[in-house]
Amino acid sequence: MVINSGGNLSVEYFKAYFRLIMNSRQVSLEEAKDITFSRLFQNVEATLGQTSFQNFSAAYEQLNNVKNL
Numbered sequence: 001m002v003i004n005s006g007g008n009l010s011v012e013y014f015k016a017y018f019r020l021i022m023n024s025r026q027v028s029l030e031e032a033k034d035i036t037f038s039r040l041f042q043n044v045e046a047t048l049g050q051t052s053f054q055n056f057s058a059a060y061e062q063l064n065n066v067k068n069l
Contacts, residue, residue, distance in 0.1 A: 008051040009040075014059035033060050 014036070021032040036056070041047040048056075 008049060009055055011055045011059045011062065014056045015063060018059060018063055029060070029063055 017036055017040075018029060018032045021027065021035050022029060025032075025035070027035070037043060041053070041056070045053045
């Protein structure tokens with residue numbers, strides 16, 4: 001997936017990215033979150049901006065809530 005560094009990444013983008021990582025690597029949502037944070041944010045919240053980080057967190061929460069229903 002290509003990242004446009006000039007724009008904010010959406011919740012849907014991160015949900016799709018989490019699913020891609022989980023399916024391709026056969027890992028849990030938590031592991032996909034860690035991998036995504038490392039790869040896209042280089043382990044620094046501010047790397048892609050506040051809005052993208054908030055959307056990253058929201059996507060994780062949404063998927064986590066679905067998993068726990």
